[in-house]
Amino acid sequence: MRRYWTGLAVAAVMVVSGCGLDGAGPQGEAAPAAAATGEVKGKVTLQTWALKPKFTQYMEGVISAFEKKHPGTDVTWLDQPADAYSDKVLSQAAGGTLPDVTNLPPDFARPLVKQGMLLDVSTVDSKLADEYVAGGLDAYRFSGHQGTYGYPWYLNTDVNYWNSELMTEYGLDPKQPPASFDELVEQARTMKEKSGGKVLLMSRRPEVGDLREAGVKLLSDDGKKFVFNTPEAAALIDKYRAAFKEGLMPRDVLTDTYAGNAKLFNEGAVAWTTGGGNHITSVANENPSLAPKIVASPDFGIPPLYVQGLSISKKTANLPTAVALARWVTSPENQAAFAHLVSIFPSTKSSANDPFFSKSDGTNAGDAKVIAFNSLAKAEVLQPYEVTDAMSKFIRQQISAALNGQISSKEALDAAVAKCNELLNQ
């Protein structure tokens, strides 16, 4: 009998320990603003996200120029792999080992700000607003927290990409790609009919950002509740739902992640995708024969704004050097040099007049870059930072259920808003 209960106890431990979780994280300590004015020298750590090996030479050049400009400084560069970066940052934050300067997109920075772990850079840098574009700085300002918690580094947005060969083959004019969602559905219908369903135009399920893109308000002004279960949002989901029912999208959109859309496009299975200003360059690596056939056009509605920035740990032991390094990496010259290597856009005001971004070199990749650059002026961070992983997964599930006809669009949005509010208020 004793063995029987011992066996049960061991099995119980097996089950629970598989799901074992740990708790609290550390609180940051305030770094006095005056400390930033000290001498720039000594050791400092810079952490970036997936820049090796493609941009190793560039980063090493930037760091070595910094060390030359400030003799006596020693920068340790850590580059983390693309996968599980949020987990890495989370473990560093929980363990109190955040590097002095860390590349954090705003959604990663916000929870650290809530715990007082990041420095308000506006307290040590009075020229922020003069040097960086408002959109970039706004991305590092969070409701309920005074200050700016990162130097915006580089920006990007989405552009529509079309496979001109498939469009021409199936009765569409690649010079007149859809300029609105309704036109997209119309042309998707034509493509499906002409190709006998072999090739499709659409292959993505709407996300919460698509609702904002269409002008739907997602979060209340005080940031305390989600409000996107509006008739306008339901009408948009209904349009997608009708398109799905008509077979204008592959059934796989119900479970594919967003990357599935780009994957199908790169394989030549669908004729439309969205992507950053450098998408054609990525396609050229994966499917070189497709890249020259791609044409770009502006995003429908409000384009999304993607921001990367450098934040400074409040616990840094070398604040003057950390601030100087963050400013150096995000300086107009260094950002411009970076933007010449890859299609990203500098977050500095002085870069706006650089013809490199506003004039195409005549290639389709150059056209896409210019379209993306021009779109930045009206781009917005579409998904509120309050939307957590669990929320966005739940929203996707509900939208899929609506597309599949399991529930109505209104029911899907009501369920999504109820769950998001429940999670927001915990």
Add this chain to the structure above:
Amino acid sequence: MTYTAPTRPRRLRRLFTPWALVAPAALWLLVFNVWPSINTIVLAFTNAKPLGGGHFTGLDNFARVLSDGQLADALLNSIVFMLVCLPLLTVLPLLLAILVEKKIPGIAFFRTAFYTPVVASAVVVALIWSWVLSDRGLVNGFAQWLGIIAEPVPFLTERWLLVFSAISLTVWKGLGYYMIIYLSALGNVRRELHEAAAVDGAGPVRRFWNVTVPGVRNTMLLVSVMVAVSALRVFSELFVLSNGTGGPGGRAQSVVMLIQMYSRGFYGHFGYASALSIVLLVITIGPMLLLLRLNRKAA
């Protein structure tokens, strides 16, 4: 012959040697099993987040569990998963083991072939199956080419088809593993018993029921408990086949997928995920108790 009392260092050695031998394993268990388990129970009564800890919230998480529609779906999926996997993975590997136990030329090839899926990573196998079963996958493509179906079968986008696709994958992958366990158990069933039964006129089926099954009964119990626990804790198969989405509406999620969904990211809801873990623990103990009781009765 006179008795000489052991010297002090020898006595100490005798006293501490067993502890020293079990210490590494005990330490491992304490750090990676016992402590996380206790921590999970504590967290279930809090609103803990990955950063900043949390506060005691009493039974709030458990109250939410009771009204969570997704948990009801996940529990049903996990229970169906267990109910289908349990008989299949308890009986089929035994039959396979009996087949490959025979000493005939070339049997080693079949043993290896049946065992190969066990060696492959669950995620890699599930990825291959998702390519095979997707709308544009091998199965649908071939069936359409043969003209058997006009439209692709939604193996990965319809709740029960998705769950049963994952069950098929689990059964296919688990057969070899449990077959090996049965093979070692069959080695302990005395050959004389089979010979005596044959002399008494028992055919192969009778010998299977009256000699083989009683001989491997304890192993069958062990296998069924292992299958039940792992089926209730299913994750990789459903996660990869549904591309992490849990199918439309998340209706094909398992309980562990739900736990993963709530515990991930900077804003992970550790408290609620821990409460779900406790629920899963309780659910898992149920079938184990039942199986152990059935075994005692049969004994």
